[in-house]
Amino acid sequence: MGNTPNLGRKTKEFFLGKSLNLGDSSIFHNLSLVAFFAWVGLGSDGLSSSCYGPAEAYLALGQHTFLALFVGLASVLTIFVISASYSQIIELFPSGGGGYVVASKLLNPTLGMVSGCALLVDYVLTITLSVASGADALFSFLPLGWAAYRLPAAVVGVLLLIVLNLRGVKESVTVLVPIFMVFIISHAVAIVWGIGSHLGNLPAVIARTSADVSTAHSQLGLMGMVLLVLRAYSMGAGTFTGIEAVSNGLAVLREPKVQTGKRTMTYMAVSLSVTVMGLILAFLLHGVTETHGKTLNAVLFEAIAQGWGAPGHVFVLVTLVSEAAILFVAAQTGFLDGPRVLANMAMDRWFPTRFAMLSDRLVSQKGILLMGAAALVLMVLTHGSVELLIVLYSINVFITFVLSQLGMVRHWLAAPKGEPHRKKGLALNGLGLLLCSFILITVTAIKFHDGGWATLLVTGAVAALAVTIRRHYDKAWGMLKKLDELIPVAEADTDPLPGAEVCAQGDTAAPGYDPACDPNAKTAVVLVNGYNGLGMHTLLGIQRLFTGEFKNFVFVQVGMVDAGVFKGVEEMEALKTHIQADLDRYVHFIRSRGLHAEGVSSVGVDVVEEVLKLAPDIRRRFPKAIFFGGQLVFQSDTFLTRLLHNSIVFAVQRQLYREGQPFVIMPIRV
Numbered sequence: 119m120g121n122t123p124n125l126g127r128k129t130k131e132f133f134l135g136k137s138l139n140l141g142d143s144s145i146f147h148n149l150s151l152v153a154f155f156a157w158v159g160l161g162s163d164g165l166s167s168s169c170y171g172p173a174e175a176y177l178a179l180g181q182h183t184f185l186a187l188f189v190g191l192a193s194v195l196t197i198f199v200i201s202a203s204y205s206q207i208i209e210l211f212p213s214g215g216g217g218y219v220v221a222s223k224l225l226n227p228t229l230g231m232v233s234g235c236a237l238l239v240d241y242v243l244t245i246t247l248s249v250a251s252g253a254d255a256l257f258s259f260l261p262l263g264w265a266a267y268r269l270p271a272a273v274v275g276v277l278l279l280i281v282l283n284l285r286g287v288k289e290s291v292t293v294l295v296p297i298f299m300v301f302i303i304s305h306a307v308a309i310v311w312g313i314g315s316h317l318g319n320l321p322a323v324i325a326r327t328s329a330d331v332s333t334a335h336s337q338l339g340l341m342g343m344v345l346l347v348l349r350a351y352s353m354g355a356g357t358f359t360g361i362e363a364v365s366n367g368l369a370v371l372r373e374p375k376v377q378t379g380k381r382t383m384t385y386m387a388v389s390l391s392v393t394v395m396g397l398i399l400a401f402l403l404h405g406v407t408e409t410h411g412k413t414l415n416a417v418l419f420e421a422i423a424q425g426w427g428a429p430g431h432v433f434v435l436v437t438l439v440s441e442a443a444i445l446f447v448a449a450q451t452g453f454l455d456g457p458r459v460l461a462n463m464a465m466d467r468w469f470p471t472r473f474a475m476l477s478d479r480l481v482s483q484k485g486i487l488l489m490g491a492a493a494l495v496l497m498v499l500t501h502g503s504v505e506l507l508i509v510l511y512s513i514n515v516f517i518t519f520v521l522s523q524l525g526m527v528r529h530w531l532a533a534p535k536g537e538p539h540r541k542k543g544l545a546l547n548g549l550g551l552l553l554c555s556f557i558l559i560t561v562t563a564i565k566f567h568d569g570g571w572a573t574l575l576v577t578g579a580v581a582a583l584a585v586t587i588r589r590h591y592d593k594a595w596g597m598l599k600k601l602d603e604l605i606p607v608a609e610a611d612t613d614p615l616p617g618a619e620v621c622a623q624g625d626t627a628a629p630g631y632d633p634a635c636d637p638n639a640k641t642a643v644v645l646v647n648g649y650n651g652l653g654m655h656t657l658l659g660i661q662r663l664f665t666g667e668f669k670n671f672v673f674v675q676v677g678m679v680d681a682g683v684f685k686g687v688e689e690m691e692a693l694k695t696h697i698q699a700d701l702d703r704y705v706h707f708i709r710s711r712g713l714h715a716e717g718v719s720s721v722g723v724d725v726v727e728e729v730l731k732l733a734p735d736i737r738r739r740f741p742k743a744i745f746f747g748g749q750l751v752f753q754s755d756t757f758l759t760r761l762l763h764n765s766i767v768f769a770v771q772r773q774l775y776r777e778g779q780p781f782v783i784m785p786i787r788v
Contacts, residue, residue: 152372153381158298158447159454160367161386163244163360165301166448168393169251169441170508173414175354176401182346183402184323184330189350190398193357194391196553200361201387203523203550206543207365208379210529214368217518218459224525227466231588233521234463235580237366239573240514241456244359245493247511248449249275250502255413255442272502273494275446280490283453284483294447301440301447302389308437309396312422316403323402352560356512357394360448361386362519366455415441452493457485467591468584470762475678475723509569514577516558523551590762594750601651601786608654614712635714639669641740645729645747645770646675649700652786656748657704659784670714672736672743673704676728677721693721726769733774745774745781753787 151159175189204216211219217237222230253272257265282293334343364371364382371378397415400406404421406414419437423430457473461482464473473485500506526547533540562570642660646653660668677693701717708715718736722728737743747767752759771781 151370151378153378153385155292155295156364156367156371156378156382157385157389158295159370159450160363160382161360161389162294162298162444162447163248163363163451164358164386164390165360165393166248166251166441166444167357167359168305168390168397169255169413169415169445171354171357172394172397172401174356174508175350176398176406176414177408178350178353179346182330182334182343184327185334185343185347185350186398186402187327188347189354190395192347192351193354193398194395196358196557197361197391197394198387199546199550199553200358200519201383203526203547204362204365205380205383206526206539206546207522208368208376208383210526211365212368212376214365214375214458216362216366216368216455216459217522218366218462220365220525221518221521222466224529225521229521231463231468231584232577232581233518234459234468235584236514236517236577237362237459238456238463239577239580240359240511240518241452241459242489242492242496243507243511243514243573245276245279245449245452245456245489246496246500246502247504247507248445248447248452249279249493250497250500250507251504252442252445252449253502254504255438255445269497269502272497276449276490276493276497279446279449279453280486283450283486283490294450297440297443297447300436301444304433304437304440305393305396307433308419308422309393309400312400312418313396313403315422319403323399348556348560349564352557352564355516355557355561356508357390358519358557359512359515360451361390362515362522363451363455367458369458370454413441449493452489453486456489457482460485460488463584467595468588470587471591472764506569509565510573513558513562513565513570513573516554516561517577519554520551520558523547523554527551586758587762590758594752594763598651598750601655604651604654604658605649608658609707612710633709633712633714635670637670637740638742640667641670641672641743642668643672643674643736643740643743643745644704645745645767646673646700646704648675649703652748652750653704655786656746656784657707659748659786660746668713668744670740671704671708671716672740673701673715673717674729674732674736675701675717675719676725677719678725679721679723690721694719697721725766726773729770730773733777733779737779743779745770745779746784747771747781748784748786751785751787 172190172193175193176183176186179185179189207216207220211223213219218230218234220230221233249272253268253275256271257268331343334346338346361383364379364386368375368379371382397418400418400422401414404418406418406421408414409417416434416438419434423434426433460469461474463469464471473482473488475482475484496507527544530537530540530544530547533543562574564570566574642664644653644657644660646656657671675697677697679690679693697719698717701719705715705717718732720728720732733745747770749765749767750763767783771783774781
């Protein structure tokens with residue numbers, strides 16, 4: 119039994135890796151992503167949409183396929199407009215947060231919450247759809263009898279991605295680089311060869327486009343033709359998903375984050391635009407038509423490689439396998455950005471604050487597990503049906519796009535007229551708002567009765583849950599603020615504490631005064647989480663129940679390194695400074711009343727683990743130490759209160775009990 123913890127630790131380290139050292143000054147540099155790796159980890163979602171986005175738009179035109187040139191140009195324009203507007207968001211919000219933070223800061227917190235909920239549902243769909251599409255593509259190369267294993271394979275794919283991401287952001291991205299590069303190279307060859315070998319047909323394509331416009335005009339009328347192009351443009355809206363990923367994941371980028379983020383946005387915009395326009399032009403040049411049982415991209419690649427012989431078959435196979443693989447890689451965006459959005463919302467108390475915590479691998483472990491679990495449930499419920507998932511997909515991301523663009527428009531309208539980039543920003547974000555609003559309305563109308571209503575219903579349910587959680591936290595926060603009213607009352611009472619005559623020597627009011635300490639006297643070790651009413655209630659409760667028993671006080675505070683703190687060295691130093699200031703106030707409070715006091719601090723991702731590291735030294739110095747911790751007690755103990763409030767004190771108590779160390783919990787009713 120004694121080896122069980124070691125075995126468990128070794129198993130965990132084998133799958134997830136060893137704990138990372140927060141004391142390493144180079145940790146932020148080592149874990150951050152340069153623009154290239156960010157392009158791989160965050161850009162794969164957008165690039166993977168080229169596997170189905172352009173094809174959906176092309177097929178939506180029916181017999182008027184040559185109108186696809188206009189759809190392609192409109193798509194490229196939209197990509198650059200959205201990318202450029204998100205580059206502005208990166209400049210305005212260099213700490214990251216994307217659509218959630220933009221809507222929260224520039225519109226209002228409620229709209230920010232709606233934007234965040236839409237993103238969360240969208241990222242779950244990103245994971246599910248990407249893995250399901252990858253499984254479909256993979257099993258299209260295997261014997262038909264293997265089809266029954268497609269869903270189990272998709273489930274395994276999600277589980278593998280969960281494990282990869284629990285190991286850490288950089289590790290999960292590095293593993294996927296070869297897959298990403300094979301996709302880029304194979305599709306670049308296909309597009310360049312597919313267009314280059316048929317450049318002689320380009321005048322004919324232009325002439326045919328002109329003729330097709332005339333035919334469409336005569337058959338549909340001007341308005342009908344415009345509506346057809348706009349419908350096809352909207353049907354290819356999946357092409358634009360993933361563009362917002364960089365602004366959401368800015369925290370994981372290499373310093374300087376703004377420049378790295380903007381460079382990554384450029385990589386994404388250029389690569390996606392070239393791929394989308396290149397595929398549509400290649401569709402036209404090769405006269406590609408829908409073939410049962412094959413994707414439009416597969417038909418195109420076979421047409422391009424026709425006449426290459428055996429190398430052509432290998433090229434088609436490699437290219438299609440790379441498409442299947444990139445879809446798996448695209449799910450990585452959901453795992454990178456979904457937990458990040460969830461953590462930001464948790465820090466604002468829209469969701470349980472535990473989702474802002476980091477693991478010892480410095481990732482949002484609970485967020486990764488939640489996103490993965492939700493994707494697994496959705497995968498099983500839909501049986502991995504790509505057709506159904508595509509219907510559910512792409513609506514939510516445009517809710518976020520619209521709110522982000524609206525927030526930026528409001529920002530530029532409020533900016534001084536002399537602001538250098540005001541006119542440019544207003545024009546860019548205004549155009550982005552119009553484009554995204556049109557796509558959102560059109561896609562919702564087209565897909566609503568086909569299952570789009572389910573996406574909106576789920577998003578609404580998540581938003582309702584967020585409102586319920588926020589109300590509870592606001593109520594609890596109000597109760598805690600009432601506890602703080604005790605602080606000025608306690609500070610005003612400067613009488614020596616019971617037992618002070620044992621240790622008191624000299625002027626207790628003198629700055630830096632520290633009464634002599636008897637290490638063998640009884641010592642109260644008080645766990646605090648800041649200089650607040652909760653800590654003061656705990657301290658005074660000890661004095662009330664154990665009058666004059668304790669001659670020494672040791673205050674222990676652990677700084678929680680969560681997603682809000684783990685952004686850079688400055689944030690870490692600010693946390694340490696804040697902790698020391700809180701401890702100094704407790705120490706001064708006790709010393710000024712004639713008793714010995716000192717503060718002990720640490721920073722980490724696990725409060726329980728950090729306290730257990732500090733406890734042995736405290737017990738060595740003060741053999742008669744007794745640990746104390748305050749615990750909030752609500753009038754009614756419900757599932758919601760247990761879910762939303764941590765039980766760290768109980769966890770510390772259990773661990774110290776195992777070591778034979780007494781621990782007293784002081785209940786504080788609110």
